[in-house]
Amino acid sequence: MAEQLATGSRRALRPALPLLLPAYLWLTVAIFLPLSAMVFFSFMTDLPLAGKEWAFTLGNYAAFFSQSLYSKLLFASLRLGLEVTLWCVVIGYPAAYVLAKVLKGRSREAIFLLVILPFWSNGLVRIFSWAMVLREGGILDTTLNAVLPSKINIDLMYSYPAVIIGLVHSYVPYMVLTCYLTLQAIDDSLIEAGRSLGASRLQVLKRVIIPLSMPGLIAGAALIFVPVVGSFMEPRILGGRTGTFYGTVIEDQFVAVFNWPLGAALSFILLAVVLVILGLAAPVLRRAG
């Protein structure tokens, strides 16, 4: 029976191949080609443009290990990624829970829209809006001073918290969506069964709901952690001078210093480190779930 099904699906796959071809072609052109070009660049002394001399070298990779600045920045970026991911869990998971299990009908749709809205707005607009809110004499400062009796100065602009706020705001919808999907798939009768067996709401959350929504948490964390570690826009605009991270250094190599080979090498080191971290973390997290 199972064998029959397997051969059946294999037979069904063959007519589908021409249909899949454009997708594979697109993947090759859009991802594989540029990526292999970058791999190529990362082993060069200079860009092969305008007749410049170039040769193969491992120097770009060696630079990462010879200058402690890069590994320090990478460490800072990893920490940033971890912190932003944690905040996204803290904010996104309860929001997803309320969306999936508490709200019904119209109010659910309305809140859902509010969660998705940042997705649809331009990233730069979003970040500059935060700049208006966080700077001295900005919206947050003015509002707090209007409410509080004594004069205080709030200027979060160009600080580490500002970077965190901006990044969390950009990425929290991923966590809400992935967690919402897994939470919604959990039948309410499981929660009721737990309660009827004598478990408090908190015990049901710990023993049933969180373990069952672990796939959503892991997916959300991966979707957030990876781009945040390489992020440069939020750190640069909201962090100012404190906003130097691994991602901003890579960006500098491409747009300011024009040292593409070094930028490419640094990118691949980041990719390798992130993949190793995800590879190590996934089984641990899954076992926790």
Added chain:
Amino acid sequence: MAGVQVANVSRSFGAHKALDDVSIDFPDGGFYALLGPSGSGKTTLLRQIAGFDFPDTGRIAIGGESVERVPVEKRRIGMVFQNYALFPNMSVADNVAFGLSVRGEPKGTIATEVQRALDLVQLGKLGGRRPHQLSGGQRQRVALARAIVTKPRVLLLDEPLGALDKALRVDMQIELKRIQREIGITTIFVTHDQEEALTMSDRIGILRDGRLVQEGPPEEIYDKPQSEFAATFLGDANIFRGDATGNGIRLPDGTTIAAGSGPSLAAGAKASCAVRPERIQISTGAGTSEAGYANTLRGQVSKRIFAGNNSTYFVDRDGQTLKVIVQNTGAERLAEGQEVILRWSPESTVLIAA
């Protein structure tokens, strides 16, 4: 163990009254079936007793203790859901252990109790499996073991056998009844299957549109239904409508039907009579009738359905089709189209107020 008292409970959802002034006394240690069509409020009533939902008005007591303000987890009930609701992230044994472990029982106690519960439902060897590796019937048994391992005061089951196929359902009915007897737990069993209600329970409560229509032992409801709905929902019945005469009714064509039981009604009031199909004797009129079969009607067989051990005759008379079930005794069978005489006793006839 404890009985459950539901007194004058009402619950509305918006303008819709899901429960309308329902009062039922569920006896200690009894097996009580809540029977009713879909949407009649069975689940809603069960949820009030469990504490998943709260009545607008009325009182609920378990073991004499009022539970209106007691949350689910403190009511000490066991619940079996129609979809089983097993925790997919846990093994069978961990599912069963859940109730004991949230209470903080020692590990050793949990292990013995879980094994005993699994043995009781005859799944002693499957503790290590995951729920998705079990068949429907096995999942149902795990759900039952999980619900009773905590020694609840009341066992609540919401159409627990509804998702099983016929043969398995009959097995599980017997099994469930055996387990219930063995531990003697007060059981409230929701079903829309009248046969299940009849065969399993000590008492039946029939719900319709959120109201309790009738309640009592199965035999009593079957033999003495108090409404046309009760008569036709629990078993089959032929219903005659007419005017009350004092000891029965007069049909529009003048025929009188004598009833042996029912309320005393003023003569002339609108009333019905109910007769079970198996209580009616059918003959061509040639033979003699048994004494005491005072109710007589003439008709014509319009259809016969042979079912092996019995035959069902549909007999047309005066615009009405009556149903008669005859045991297969080897006697002569009647053909479709044949003129027949139907006879039955007043004792088999119940008078019902309209």
